[in-house]
């Protein structure tokens with residue numbers, strides 16, 4: 001079971017993660033305070049890629065100084081829909097430096113993009129007391145259902161503590177397929193917490209009902225913070241309307 005500062009990840013009780021997404025380091029402080037103060041925000045994600053790379057360590061220290069909630073630290077590369085183009089070497093170097101700085105509860109590791117560094121980064125996360133979250137993003141389409149289920153089980157088999165998949169639907173059936181792939185992977189690898197979402201307006205429903213299909217967390221925005229991906233609802237609306245299984 002994955003437990004983060006005493007908070008367990010289980011689909012029976014999906015957790016709400018609020019992302020901090022700012023292009024200016026000065027803007028992070030009010031965002032971190034807003035997420036910290038919002039009772040609907042159970043975990044916080046620090047998205048570093050919109051910031052200048054030489055601010056990453058300062059940003060982590062600043063946010064960690066404000067936020068007591070479990071902190072997910074993410075560098076989303078441009079290849080996976082983020083803001084920063086990085087070689088695998090540079091990506092791994094930033095991740096190592098952040099772990100060495102301390103205060104990371106969960107490190108988001110782009111498991112395909114970081115290629116050869118995957119196992120090393122997972123081990124470095126563990127050595128730093130952090131969970132290794134493997135992630136994959138498709139911002140232009142929803143892969144085949146089998147491929148999505150295989151991605152999630154593949155992450156589990158590759159040693160992920162948490163497996164995350166975000167995809168973009170082109171029709172409502174694509175959102176339904178993401179849920180089906182999640183349910184299949186959750187059945188096949190019940191010991192690995194999954195986090196999945198279909199993005200944009202068509203996928204927003206999956207952010208509310210993913211728990212019923214095996215997703216352990218969902219992303220939403222706190223008043224005053226901005227969305228880090230299309231379709232994220234307000235965290236308080238998520239909290240009020242989250243659907244879990246059994247009903």
Ligand SMILES: O=C1C[C@@](O)(C(=O)O)C[C@@H](O)[C@@H]1O
Nearest residue numbers: 019074166197199219228229
């Ligand atoms: O991977 C994810 C999921 C996400 O893309 C979403 O759609 O909510 C938002 C990102 O900030 C996070 O790193």
